[in-house]
Amino acid sequence: MADAKTVWGYAVLWGSSTNIANEFLEQFAKGSLTRSIREDDIRMLLDHDPGRVVGRTASGSLRLREDALGLRYEVDVNLDTPDGQTLAGTIGRRDVSGISPSFYVKTENWLDGGSGLPLRIITEARLREISAVAWPAYPQTTAVMRSIANTNSVAAQRRIAARREAMRVRGML
Template sequence: MERRALESAVVSKGRTLYGYAARFNEPTDLGGFSEIIRPGAFKRSLASADAQKVRAIYEHDSRSLLGRLGAGTLRLYEDAKGLAFEVDLPDTQLGRDLPVLVERGDVAGCSFGFIAQGEQWEGETRHLTDVDLFEITITATPAYDSTTVQVRGKQPQSVKLARLYLEACR
């Protein structure tokens, strides 16, 4: 499984974090090659039965569980910008500490763990077109500079629209 970390503002409001675990069409240098995530790369994986197993964790540590799609404590939406997420934090020490770290700016990025199912190479640039998603991670050391995480305040319009669309498709 490959992991990619992204930097940007993670937002927190109370006990919910939201942001982008991946951003589309924004190249990142991974040392030796660059990588670009294309729109639709997560679509198949999120629609599969295995999507219920996707977890939100802290610093790629499976012992630091924050939420899971199947439990309804993690929500993932692919929109025009990327892979948006919301995670309701548990009432654990980590769940209480993490929003503080996010609000201070100590933890400001995201990552994701995946296996590439579709990719295209253009010279030294890999374009991810289809991935099996296993996890998103809240992290202080992202590989992609454009990811975000924030403590829930006002829900971003793009997340609202994505949620309405997904509910209408059910």
């Protein structure tokens, strides 16, 4: 693979609401995806197109974990594929900056919303896939890119500098 890159961000933010077709508000409860990310083989796609897979949990190229903010993901971008190049290019230029989750709701709670729309709180869902999209239903989601090579080289340079300093202090340089 040429210059390896990682796309990362949040596919879901706990407690962040979005308007679904002006019919209801929807949000994910913290921990609502725990079982799914532990048990399901989840893919990352481009624009929800099943023919454009750019990562998969079973292969290890897509990693998902829940934290205090939401569902964080990291996907290793394969720049040897056209879809990998598209993902890296559109996210790198910030043409695409959001993620859209595709899921099945297992359990939910409905509340009378103060805005006139009812609020659906998803308490458990099965995640099928996440997609890099131009217009995500949840605009709070994120997609950013970092270069693994650059990250590793900066870390390596810091380690080398620290070792040199230790050697200098000991009189070895």
